[in-house]
Amino acid sequence: MFSQASLTRLRYKYLPDHLIGEVLSKRWVDNAIPFLVLLIVIAVLGPLLPNFFTLSSLSDLGRQMAEFGLIVLALAIVLLSGGIDLSVGSMFAMAVLGSLLGMNVWELPVLIVLAGVLAMGALYGLLNGVLIGYLRLRAFLTTLVTLIILRSVYVIVFLHYSTALVTGFADSALWDFIGFGTVYGFPLSLLVSGLIAIVWHIVLSRMRPGWRLTAVGGARRSAYNAGINVRRTVCLAYVWSGILCSVAGFLYAARLGSAGADTGIGMEVSALTAVVLGGNSLGGGRGSVAKAILGALLVLIITNSLISFGVPGSITSTVLGIFLIAAVFLDMRWVRNKEQLLSKSYVSPTYLNLPPPPKTTDPASPYRLNDKLRTVEVIGLGEIEGPEDVILDRHDNLYCGTRHGDIVKFFAPDYQTNEVLAHIGGHPLGMAFDKNDNLLVCIGGMGLYQVTPDGISTKVTDETNRRWTSVVDDSRLRLADDLDIAPDGRIFFSEATVRYEQEEWATDALESRGNGRIICYDPRDGSTRTVLPNLVFANGITTMRDGCSILYAESWTCSISRYYFAGPKKGRTEPVLTNLPGYPDNINRASDGNYWAALLGMRTPALDLAMTMPDFRRRMAKRVAPDFWLYPNINTGCVIKFDENGNILESLWDLGGQNHPMITSMREHKGWLYLGGVSNNRIGRYRIEGADPNWTGPASYWGDAK
Amino acid sequence: MTSGMRLSQEGIVAALAALLFVGFSLTLSNFLTVNNLISLVRSVSILGILGIGMGLVIISRGIDLAMVATMVVASSWVLSMVQSGTPLGWALLFGMGFAILVGAATGILVAYALVPAIFTTLAMGLIVYGTGRAYLFQVDVQNAPSNYPWFSFLGTGNVLGIPMPIIAVGFLALVMWVLLRYTRFGRFVYATGDNILAARIVGIPVRLLIVAQFILTSLIAYAAGIIMSSAVSSMSTRIYNSTMIYDVLLVVVLGGISLSGGRGGVRNVLVGTLLVGVLLNGMTILDIPYTEQNLIKSVILLFALIIDSFINPRDEQTAQQQQGDI
Helix, strand or coil: CCCHHHHHHHHHHHCCCHHHHHHHCCCCHHHHHHHHHHHHHHHHHHHHCCCCCCHHHHHHHHHHHHHHHHHHHHHHHHHHCCCCCCCHHHHHHHHHHHHHHHHHHCCCCHHHHHHHHHHHHHHHHHHHHHHHHHCCCCHHHHHHHHHHHHHHHHHHHHHHHHHHHHHCCCCCHHHHHHHHCEECCEEHHHHHHHHHHHHHHHHHHHCHHHHHHHHHHHCHHHHHHCCCCHHHHHHHHHHHHHHHHHHHHHHHHHHHCCCCCCCCCCHHHHHHHHHHHCCCCCCCCCCCHHHHHHHHHHHHHHHHHHHHCCCCHHHHHHHHHHHHHHHHHHHHHHHHHHHHHHHHHHCCCCCCCCCCCCCCCCCCCCCCCCCHHHHCEEECCCCCCCCCCEEECCCCCEEEECCCCEEEEECCCCCCCEEEEEECCCEEEEEEECCCCCEEEEEECCEEEEECCCCCEEEEECECCCCCCCCCCCCECCEEEEEEECCCCCEEEEECCCCCCHHHHHHHHHHCCCCEEEEEEECCCCEEEEEEEEECCEEEEEECCCCCEEEEEECCCCEEEEEECCCCCCCCEEEEECCCCEEEEEEEECCCCCEEEEEEEECCHHHHHHHCCHHHHHHHHHHCCHHHCCCCECCCCEEEEECCCCCEEEEEECCCCCCCCCCCEEEEECCEEEEECCCCCCEEEEECCCCCCCCCHHHHHHCCCC | CCCCCCCCHHHHHHHHHHHHHHHHHHHCCCCCCHHHHHHHHHHCHHHHHHHHHHHHHHHCCCCCCCHHHHHHHHHHHHHHHHHCCCCHHHHHHHHHHHHHHHHHHHHHHHHCCCCCHHHHHHHHHHHHHHHHHHHHCCCCEEECCCCCHHHHHHHHCEECCEEHHHHHHHHHHHHHHHHHHHCHHHHHHHHHHHCHHHHHHHCCCHHHHHHHHHHHHHHHHHHHHHHHHHHCCEEEHHHHHCCHHHHHHHHHHHHCCCCCCCCCCHHHHHHHHHHHHHHHHHHHHCCCCHHHHHHHHHHHHHHHHHHHHHHCCCCHHHHCCCCCCC
């Protein structure tokens, strides 16, 4: 009953395989994998261990997590800066010893002990930081050596005070509260660590020092060239590592009240395993607090479970070693292959079945080929590049955008001279005049801009509402394409695609999914809302003369539709033209009450066939260099005139593409048709026989000049 | 820059060793005796053997932090097998197989799975020690068999008045020197250490080379373990928890083998060993406790690293590697 084609159509309609690539392009996907592993570990170990979910067990886990988590966080910060700190275990042990000495032996106030311990930690960190940041020693070996140095100092001091430590007693309520207190059922130490983690999360993800740290870790040289003080940034990472380890040591000392000769031994390996297991990259530049916490939880749960299973310590360390190798291996593979995986899976073509195109060779066809545009006059040849759209004002001056980011004004009457009206930066695409003669422009990659007659440009809008169902961030405008203004001042503009940038339009053509949309900017309340989502490369837009509907083109489906934004049919969409022989671009009004549309390129049988074979196109995108893909035939284009019932009245061609190779836009003005093309270096001007010699666009929209 | 008088690290270290030697000779009454000198060299012979193995991997820009674990576990296993009745020959063969296995696993992880050597060997040390402690032997200290005279001879014998461990160091140094200097393998090791990508493009089988190096280093560690257990007629697994692996690094880095790879040779290891030997011996005679000795050694290692970073400055262009700053 189902044909192969309809199965394919259904499969591509309901299986959202473009989401794979979009999910992979998200930053949080790095966290998703360790998080899943954590869930699996809990799901497997939870039922096996009878006491796993009891309150006391969780509270104990929480306190351990508070200390271990801080150490993992310390290591993660250093890793993020592109270094490594193996001395965390020794710094931790020194802090434990320092706290106990201060409390039990010297009987100092708690806060002074804390301050002293933190200062010591900062000092150890500074030692590492100066050596690695300023003297540029190798981080691994340097911190390995400071690990031994601090450990030797620890042993010497510990042996010296070991009896005093045991016999001494800290008589302080605050000290006991730090060690055993709970707030709303949560261990105090866990809350303290949680607070520190939140602060660090904000610093790393939202603040300048954190971004600098990430930048240095990600690309040291580029960070230096960008003016970041690399040496200081690296140095500070180690200082913070020392401070965080000291906090952990202080909490540990308050909880256990004793130290042993083996305190902190081997901690660097479990912390390292945790950091890498959580998804922080060894190479630096990729990591977060969330990753550190995930990794710490994983390692802690695994080691605690092994202990409760009665596994000897040597096996536990073996397991940790295996985990470390596996985590580093996966990290290497992931970092190395993620981009490749993403580029291979992001492009996700879909099924599109177009009926056979109308024949352009048939003499009776309205599309029949001619060479009317071969003799167009040429304006600004070689002076402009990429006038996607052209427009004329009330005083007959001609405007166009260029790919250099300028809006160029050609002066009436002969258009021999020009000036740059405004420099915006992005490639100006569709244009329209509002009733105050301001020029509104869609800028590819930037959004909607307004240019006053004096050449002052301001941003109108560059974001719309975020849809919850969209994985890629569709609130930013990536490729605003064409616009028109309704009589009430609302601006309707199209965004061709939310998945690609302007220069990747061909990739969107390959996908032919409804990635585009029409967005409405309402100047009355300054809001921007998406009104029509899921359009296939939404392109040209023009408001119709009834004042309550727009015509819009969808390029890759070769169709033009009508959307009612007001009136009795408000919200409805009707097809006007389907199965065009080419890909429609901009639409504009004609003087005789009809509409002009530009076809930017023509369909080819091979591409039409390929559109019904998404797998084929996917393979093409994966395996063939973009230069060898199937493309729309953009060597030839034409201008068509049609009425609002969808009858084609006329078509204008420059078949050989000799005088005006590509047409993306046309604008009628006083009996002439002005032609723009996104890859042209000229503007064309064509005399329309029998057209009203006084008709102008601005007058048609806004009436005669006041 | 081009001056021939430029001080090499090796030269500095050699001078320092000589200076210490003279200093100790003048100040310590029982330092400059034949017996003390022989015991000095003997005490560092194991370190020298391990250093030669470590030097090999470091020259090709690797590192092996699992050497001590391999040494301890492989030789302890041999001793424990002999105690439970296995003939020594077979036990030695098994131990050798174990060492080869560890080396091959490390090498494959480094060369084919592209896990950085420093992490692989750090974890491998844990794995080897944990496995050995759990499955291969039960007690911390294994006693050497006394009914094999030739085994005891390995560690305690003399040839022409020179103790066997010293002969072993000399022999190994000679073999390694020839290997590095005059064989294709040796030149390839330098090429890999200098620029692994270039070496690969030239057609050197870089991956196999790395695996071979780790196997060789592992075997050298095993040999050191056998000689050690023969010399002190036992093997304590607690050595793994000591700082021995850092002493080995100290010997190599102090001697002037650059951690950036491609530089140095056997002579550097010997010079480094000599300095550490003089230092340890002097400190022992001075009766400095073990923990303080550790402190002093590690501070010296730190200075060696600082000097290394000045003499062999890192190229900022290539300093950052995918596996981080190691």
